[in-house]
Amino acid sequence: MKIIRSKAFTGERAWAALEIANMNGITTRLHWTDxxxxxxVNDGQEVFVVLDGQVQMRYRENGVEQAVLLEVGDIFYAAVGTEHVAHPQGPARVLVVESEGSV
Incomplete structure (x- = not known):
């Protein structure tokens, strides 16, 4: 059993990760970044949940770049082949669920 207080986690570098679980090759990690x-493009699907802060998620659909501002509680789902990049608007904490070894 684990209890993780996400607001207490701060990394020593951008995209520092706290490994939470690996369930049959699917990892769950808490990231801190600024x-x-x-x-x-991930090797598989990705679920990205903003726990603290704001993150502008940029992604490309049919070669056209788009952006959405994600607030606390918002979830971004990247299907296989979705090209994307996260731009935090100041410090942010995000929960990422993806295939083990994804970029």
Missing amino acids: QPYKWH
Whole structure:
């Protein structure tokens, strides 16, 4: 059993991760960041939940870049092949559920 107080987690670098669970190859991690990630496509599906702060999620559909501002409690689902990048608007904590080894 684990109890994780997400607001208490702060990384020493952008996108620092606290491993929460690995369930049959699906990882759940808590990330702290104050810097954008990089454009990428995951190997599988990804669920991205904002727990603290705001994150502008940029993604491409049919070659057209789009953006949405995610607030606390918002969830972004990236299907296989969805090119995306997260841009936190100040410090943010996000819960990410994805296939083990995803970028």
